[in-house]
Each structure stands twice: as C-alpha cells, then as structure tokens.
Amino acid sequence: MKRYLLLSVLVITVFFLFITGCGIKDHQFQGEREAGEAIAPLAESSPEGLSVFKPTDPAQLKVHFLDVGQADAILIQLPDQQTMLIDAGNNDDGSAVVSYLQQRGINKINYLVGTHPHEDHICGLDEVINTLEIGQVYLPKVIHNTKTFEDVFLALRSKGLKVNPAHAGVTLLKQDNLKVNLLSPAGTEYKEINDWSVVIRVQYGDKAFLLTGDAEIQAEEEMLAAGLELQANILKVGHHGSRSSTTSAFLAAVAPEYAVISVGRDNDYGHPHAETLARLAQMGVQVYRTDVEGTLVFTTDGQKMSIERQGSKLKTDQAEGQSPVAGNEKVAGESTGSGSNGVLIGNKRSKIFHQSTCSSLPVEKNRVYYATREEALSDGLAPCINCKP
Ligand SMILES: [Zn+2]
Numbered sequence: 001m002k003r004y005l006l007l008s009v010l011v012i013t014v015f016f017l018f019i020t021g022c023g024i025k026d027h028q029f030q031g032e033r034e035a036g037e038a039i040a041p042l043a044e045s046s047p048e049g050l051s052v053f054k055p056t057d058p059a060q061l062k063v064h065f066l067d068v069g070q071a072d073a074i075l076i077q078l079p080d081q082q083t084m085l086i087d088a089g090n091n092d093d094g095s096a097v098v099s100y101l102q103q104r105g106i107n108k109i110n111y112l113v114g115t116h117p118h119e120d121h122i123c124g125l126d127e128v129i130n131t132l133e134i135g136q137v138y139l140p141k142v143i144h145n146t147k148t149f150e151d152v153f154l155a156l157r158s159k160g161l162k163v164n165p166a167h168a169g170v171t172l173l174k175q176d177n178l179k180v181n182l183l184s185p186a187g188t189e190y191k192e193i194n195d196w197s198v199v200i201r202v203q204y205g206d207k208a209f210l211l212t213g214d215a216e217i218q219a220e221e222e223m224l225a226a227g228l229e230l231q232a233n234i235l236k237v238g239h240h241g242s243r244s245s246t247t248s249a250f251l252a253a254v255a256p257e258y259a260v261i262s263v264g265r266d267n268d269y270g271h272p273h274a275e276t277l278a279r280l281a282q283m284g285v286q287v288y289r290t291d292v293e294g295t296l297v298f299t300t301d302g303q304k305m306s307i308e309r310q311g312s313k314l315k316t317d318q319a320e321g322q323s324p325v326a327g328n329e330k331v332a333g334e335s336t337g338s339g340s341n342g343v344l345i346g347n348k349r350s351k352i353f354h355q356s357t358c359s360s361l362p363v364e365k366n367r368v369y370y371a372t373r374e375e376a377l378s379d380g381l382a383p384c385i386n387c388k389p
C-alpha cells in the first residue's frame, strides 16, 4: 500500500509544466481561419513537382513546417520512416495536425516533443496523443506553479506514457548519417517561459536544421557560450520572428541559407518584427513564412535540398481569382520572375515585396511602392520567393 502510494505520488509529480490552460480557445487567432477549415489536404508530389527526389525514396529526410497560424507545429519524417513531431499548435489546431499526419499515412509518432508550455505550441498535442500511437515523449522540466496543461497531461497518463525530460546534451538519435540533438534548455531557471524551449538540431548528411521553438536571447546566449555546434542550413526562427530572438550573434553562428518563420497573418504581436527581418536580410538569408507560403516542406537526401509548398489554411489577401498556392509547387532553385518595370510592390501586412509582374501581388489598399530592392529591405520587407525581386 505504502509502495503504491509512493508510486502514485511519483507518477503525479513526474512532469509538470505551467501554462494558462489548453481548453480556452484563444480568441485573438479566430480571424485567421474559418470555422472547420483544415490544413489543405496533401497530394502526393508529382514527379515534376519534386524532380530531384522520388517520393518513395526512403533515404530522405522531410521537415514539414505546418501552417497553424500564430503557432508552431513541425513534422519530421526520418530517412528510416520514423517520425518526430515538435509541437502541435493551439488547441483547435490539434485535429488539423492529426489529419495532416493521417493523410500521409502516419499513424505513429516515434518522438513527440513539446518545446515549452505555451498554448500555441503544446495545446494541440492532446489530440495527437489521443489519436496516434506515441513512442517517446520529451518535454522541458518546467516547475509548475499554476494550472497544469490538463488535457495533455491526462492524455499522456491515460496512455501510460512516460515523459523524458528534455534538456541540452540529450541525444535523440545518433546514426552514421543522422544526428538529432537537444541543445537547450541548459539551465534550471529562466525568467521567460520561452527560454525553456527545447532547441533541436537535426543533421542529415551535409544538411542541418535548427529548430528553436520560442527560445529568446538568454537561451541563445547560453548556446553560444557553450560553444555548441549551431550551424544549420535551415533555421526555424525563434518565437515567430519576435525581436527578442534571433540576435545577430546567434544568426552569425547558425549562418543559415534559409529561415522559416511560423507565424499567423495579422497577429496581435506584430510578428515577425521588422528588426528580425532586417537581421535576416542583412545576412542574406532567404526567408519563408507560413503566413505567406502556407505549409512548407523541406526534403533532403543529405546533399540536395528541395522545398515545396503544401497549401495554406489561412485566408489570403490576394486579389480575387488569384491563388498564391496551387497544389504542390517547387519553390526553391527555380525562378518564375519575368522581368520588372522597375517598380517593386510591397505588402504592408505580410511585409513581403514583389516584382510588379508577380502573380501574388497584394490588394491595392495593402500596397506600398519602392524604387529599389535596398529601399524595400531597409524598410524591413523580405523578397517574395516566387518573383525574387
Ligand atoms: Zn510561440
């Protein structure tokens, strides 16, 4: 009996996070999606859509940055067919994430990571846990002092899943060609909950991804001071492009070719901040945003890299009859721009600028005009990935 009690106490105290609660639907994101609207269904890549890889080639790593509005959800399909899911968006994103996975024939998540106890990262997890088979679960060890994230915790418990504490130094995978390491959190105390974010570096062959959750300056400085290998070809920009993340020093150490900002259109925080976009532009980093591009999938065989758009669940501010995303579309290594009459057209809302011939121009009221690329960049706008102004 005594032993049973002790065990119960242990089980209950094994893991704790603190958040403001998953059950409450966050009204500030309501405008971004229509009721019942889900992530656009996945079609299999057409041979010409993804010409450098065969869709069935098993020796690929695929990293999906799901468009979940002002939130994060990242799916990784490992070359050995195992899967990793990092965050699952807000509470009402859970079912969209689940159907995205099921449409790909994914019924098991081998590694499930909740980066930190903010609702835009972990509140969709309970649906994933309840619906799919789950292998190992990793969460940062944040001491709770308010409400637990009940739905997630209950889902884990009802499945008898144990939580592995996520911290710097943990190796999730170490194979010849594939390494998945946790680089943060290293500390035991952070002022900002965001700095508890689990930071993950995935290296496959010559290509690396750095996925930083909402990690801010303190966590970035710790990673720099620890002399960790930070270099990555693709950086998932911290905290939805907030100015409190992605310092110049951190960016210089990562030295990415591409950056992905997981962000909701017209969010209340003004993310991504102009300062972050300017720092990325200064480093010559090609920026992709889920609010502009929808879900983005990076595929690599360890040497070559391909990027596809998988559609957006968000409404766009495109002119009528125009669609920024038409099914699967290869967006890297391909130029669709066809000259310009010299005027560049920026979008005040998305902070992207285009050639005047681009098919994704903003509606009139959101336009701002620039004479030069430098002018647009210095105004904090990022170039469109289609027309490459
Ligand atoms: Zn967040």
Ligand SMILES: [Zn+2]
Pocket (backbone or CB within 6 Å): 116, 118, 193, 194, 214
């Ligand atoms: Zn956060």
